[in-house]
Amino acid sequence: MIYIYAFNVDIQEIFGEVQKIKSFYYVLAIIVSLLDIFLFTLAWRSLLRFLSVKFPVLKLFAFVWIGIYVDTIIPAESVSGEIAKIYLVNKEQNGTSGRATASIVAHRLVSMGITIATLLVGAALLLVQSLLYGIMLSLILFLITMVCLFFVVVVFFSFKEKWTFRMLDGLIRFAERISRGRWKLTKLRDEVLQTQKDFHVAVKEYIHAPKTLFTASLFSSMSWVCALLVYYFTFQAIGYPQIPWSAILVISAVFVAVKSIPIGVPFEVGLPEIALTILLQMFGVPVGIGATATILSRLLTLWLRFFIGFGAQQWVGIKAIVSGTEQRDYPTVN
Numbered sequence: 001m002i003y004i005y006a007f008n009v010d011i012q013e014i015f016g017e018v019q020k021i022k023s024f025y026y027v028l029a030i031i032v033s034l035l036d037i038f039l040f041t042l043a044w045r046s047l048l049r050f051l052s053v054k055f056p057v058l059k060l061f062a063f064v065w066i067g068i069y070v071d072t073i074i075p076a077e078s079v080s081g082e083i084a085k086i087y088l089v090n091k092e093q094n095g096t097s098g099r100a101t102a103s104i105v106a107h108r109l110v111s112m113g114i115t116i117a118t119l120l121v122g123a124a125l126l127l128v129q130s131l132l133y134g135i136m137l138s139l140i141l142f143l144i145t146m147v148c149l150f151f152v153v154v155v156f157f158s159f160k161e162k163w164t165f166r167m168l169d170g171l172i173r174f175a176e177r178i179s180r181g182r183w184k185l186t187k188l189r190d191e192v193l194q195t196q197k198d199f200h201v202a203v204k205e206y207i208h209a210p211k212t213l214f215t216a217s218l219f220s221s222m223s224w225v226c227a228l229l230v231y232y233f234t235f236q237a238i239g240y241p242q243i244p245w246s247a248i249l250v251i252s253a254v255f256v257a258v259k260s261i262p263i264g265v266p267f268e269v270g271l272p273e274i275a276l277t278i279l280l281q282m283f284g285v286p287v288g289i290g291a292t293a294t295i296l297s298r299l300l301t302l303w304l305r306f307f308i309g310f311g312a313q314q315w316v317g318i319k320a321i322v323s324g325t326e327q328r329d330y331p332t333v334n
Helices: 002-006 011-019 023-050 057-073 079-092 097-128 134-159 161-178 186-207 210-237 245-260 271-282 287-329
Strands: none
Touching: 023 057, 023 097, 023 186, 023 210, 023 287, 057 079, 057 287, 079 097, 097 134, 097 186, 097 210, 097 245, 134 161, 134 186, 134 245, 161 186, 210 245, 210 287, 245 271, 271 287
């Protein structure tokens, strides 16, 4: 309701637009939204398999959904979801946290590269259309700068093992100091530093795996195309085909870029709706149509994924309980 009042949107107008939805196009938007996550999973799986961490694709698919669910309830620029995925992988295959972290970092670097390229292409299209000025120019330049900066920082710590060791060791010692000795973190320090060593070994292996990086980049690019198509089919569904591809490129890139930069601002519920409506207005989309498109797209990119992620979390939890019960009821006889 705050979102509707903030833009002085007539709720009856939104209901009117919703009633005119072409279900065929909206179903296509749902399909490509799900395909987006599946292709994202395949990209991550290819990086994991290279490091000899092998999972059935459906199990990793569930882990990705759980990561999305955790990201929604604990918004932290996707970091919370990635930590959840590392935990799930290591829980299934103990001792793989370092390699799991390396796969996720490599995947994020690939995604950031695609985001930077998309922002540049979107900026070029806007420049051709004489739309690259004012707030839009400042926003794109800021995001490109921040994503590039974060990209460099991640690469630096990925290859500078001593720097990473000093940073992690310093953080653990600081935690011990502020707890005044109440926290005994010796075991945690050993586990973290072992994970850090495994992580750097795995990252260096990726340098000699161009085929794996190409495969991950290909799947990530296909996932990115699906993300773009979600917006495209949503506008087709409400009968507004005038939306330019430059707008779709920029809007998608802005969303992904903001979530990939650790700026400390939760960007899952509330802010995205406002930001998307403002961006659409800047591209000349009427407020009513923009609000309708925002609501419909967020139903797919937030709420549908949230509930699927919740279901995946319950499914994985139930399977773990059942597996534990079976092991107790039917012990292995040597």
